[in-house]
Amino acid sequence: MADTLLLRALKAKPKSLNLCNKSLEKVPKIIGKIDSVLHLQLRNNKLTDLPNELGHLYQLQHLNVGNNSLTTLPEVLAELPLLQILHAFNNAISSIAPSVISELNHLTVLNLNGNKLKTLPPEICRLVNLQNLSLDNNVLAELPVELCALTKLEEFHAASNQLTMLPLEFGFLVNLEKLHLQKNKIRELPESLSKCFKLRVLDIAANELRIFPTELSALPLKELYFEENPLLEHIPVHSVQEEEILALKELAARFVMRELKDRWSYLRKMIKHYPQIREMLGQASKCAVCGESFLNTWLECVRFIDSKEELKVKNLNGLIPIRALLCSYKCFNAPGHKYYGVAFP
The missing domain is CATH 3.80.10.10 (Ribonuclease Inhibitor)
Known part of the structure; x- marks a missing residue:
């Protein structure tokens, strides 16, 4: 046929x-x-x-x-x-x-x-x-x-x-x-x-x-x-954490990244000769509270946003947990922000 x-x-x-x-x-x-x-x-x-x-x-x-x-x-x-x-x-x-x-x-x-x-x-x-x-x-x-x-x-x-x-x-x-x-x-x-x-x-x-x-x-x-996911829930619990001592590599990286913001800095002129360091610093994060850069993921927090107000997604209502990274417990303990530490059961 x-x-x-x-x-x-x-x-x-x-x-x-x-x-x-x-x-x-x-x-x-x-x-x-x-x-x-x-x-x-x-x-x-x-x-x-x-x-x-x-x-x-x-x-x-x-x-x-x-x-x-x-x-x-x-x-x-x-x-x-x-x-x-x-x-x-x-x-x-x-x-x-x-x-x-x-x-x-x-x-x-x-x-x-x-x-x-x-x-x-x-x-x-x-x-x-x-x-x-x-x-x-x-x-x-x-x-x-x-x-x-x-x-x-x-x-x-x-x-x-x-x-x-x-x-x-x-x-x-x-x-x-x-x-x-x-x-x-x-x-x-x-x-x-x-x-x-x-x-x-x-x-x-x-x-x-x-x-x-x-x-x-x-x-x-x-x-x-995003239904049927075990998303974090917004159940605030008060917590104050003591400041920890940062590693030497982290302290040096934060100092260099602060210097790089200054257009006249000697480090800013010299960094172009060190591509490996530039690549490493390119992976840095920015603190959600103070805005300063840091190298390693130091403190992972969460903020809850209104899906309709901030995302403007019409098919949703309610709060959604969004990751936030903080550079120190000093920022975590600072008053006035809406970032929460993550607690696992």
Whole structure:
């Protein structure tokens, strides 16, 4: 039946070809002769591979192989230089060959929902034009840092996986608008998330979050979902802490960072000759109370913001715990601020 359909198509030279729901175990090799096809639908069959002849479809832009029995992305995909949209959802894909992913640099949409992926290859960074990546319902335990090189990515879905964290460099995804991470095991969001200046939708529901990143309120969020997380509660208990003695390295770093604020400082002129020190000081934090810089995370606190007033997110009401970093117990004990120490049960 499929052969007959393809023979007819060979004469018609179609732009689109639909072979869905044909119970195909193999795609007939004659498909390689229909090189006019731009959109190919192979959804809802029994395919375990794709024929080499598919590589003759040089103009193919849109391929749907969802709901089949693929265990990996077929090697022939590397021979489709113009492929822009690839749907391979609901297969049994457990691995992605670097040789395949490296050649799909025109891809804008990649849908791998409902597979058995445990990892992504570092070569994911080769998908330089990717705008939409969907990895829902896999078994991913981590994401490679190379994912953060996809600077054109606008929408990322990784719900219902086994993720416990995101790469620290996540903020490099500067064009990200929608982030869906519900039903994972994420305990903490990276501070760099605040650099995703276009993020409008964040779904982090049903994870293991206790607190949000420091600059969450800097994001232009329109929707935020965080139900079913063990967030810190606003139950203030009075506490005064005694000042501790700082390490020599910390004292020196704080002195240097204060000096660097003075444009005429001798240290400011000399620091350019010490790139390692500049890199180290570049990781410094700023105290939420006094505004001074410090090197190591010294005292982690929490402040509670009104989700509707400060975030201006319409779908929320109530207080949200936001991380705050303080440089000393002197600042912690200072009157008038609304930063609280974190107490664990």
